[in-house]
Amino acid sequence: MIRLVIVDDQALVREGLSLILGTQPDLRVVAELPDGAALLDLLAADPAVADVILLDLYLPGADGVRILGQVRSRLPGVSAKVLMLTTVGRAADVQRALAAGADGFVLKDASGAELAAAVRGAHAGVTALSASAAELLWPAPAGTGAADSGARLRLLTGREREVLARLGRGMTNHDIARDLALAERTVKAHVSNLLAKLAVSSRTQAALIARDLS
Structure with a gap:
């Protein structure tokens, strides 16, 4: 069973992701959090609470990449994989997240199947990108289709x-x-x-x- 923590400042998004992923037989949502501070507190109290963290790129106070950097530097006992989430994607955002140590990047327009596959891939150690995120990094060459x-x-x-x-x-x-x-x-x-x-x-x-x- 892959244990998930979802971090997003919008309650509706948190609940939607939890509902979608919670229907998968091998995935279980163990916490839904509104910001990075709550995530840092949770991980400080229990570094092994999650296998995969879905972390929103744009959070109040500090963005997801900064929070990811704090998790990696301040909490070495945390081995959870981190998938970055955002609604609007730019190639620079994907590159910045991956450079900071993210284990994948998923746009919120991903299907439920894509999102679940990204979670499983990240958990297995594969850099997980949803199709739309990958297209930001590797757009189709002109004239191809x-x-x-x-x-x-x-x-x-x-x-x-x-x-x-x-x-x-x-x-x-x-x-x-x-x-x-x-x-x-x-x-x-x-x-x-x-x-x-x-x-x-x-x-x-x-x-x-x-x-x-x-």
Whole structure:
């Protein structure tokens, strides 16, 4: 069970995220907090209270990146992964959050499935970006689109397409290997091959293309 703490100054957002994520059988919301100060107090009292923290980028008093820096510097006993959340995304915001030690960045326009996948990915140690956040960092080159993605997808073998679909759900190599009954080294080879065929440099970029499989 992955234990979650949600930090957002808007009660409606906190309640909505809690409702969406709380329906997942492997996720449990253990606290909903309105600001960074409350988070620091909670973690100081119990550094192991959460496995993943969903932290709003824009908070009253101090923004989420500053709070994240305080968690990392002042509370070394906290091992929870931190996913940054925001409504309006800019590439600079994503880069700043990741540079500060965030384990992922999710825009609030993400679907419930994307959000849950990001939580699972962060918990597993994979840098988790929702599709819209990833597009901020790696916008599609001019002149490319569905036809281009389709042409690249046709280069993949059936097994590589199966692996790609699972990358799109935020699964780790270990999880993919277990799901497809393969050796983990075989999955790594498939990932390397499909990245080359798709002409991308990261799993997250490949996951964006995976949406064309759905």
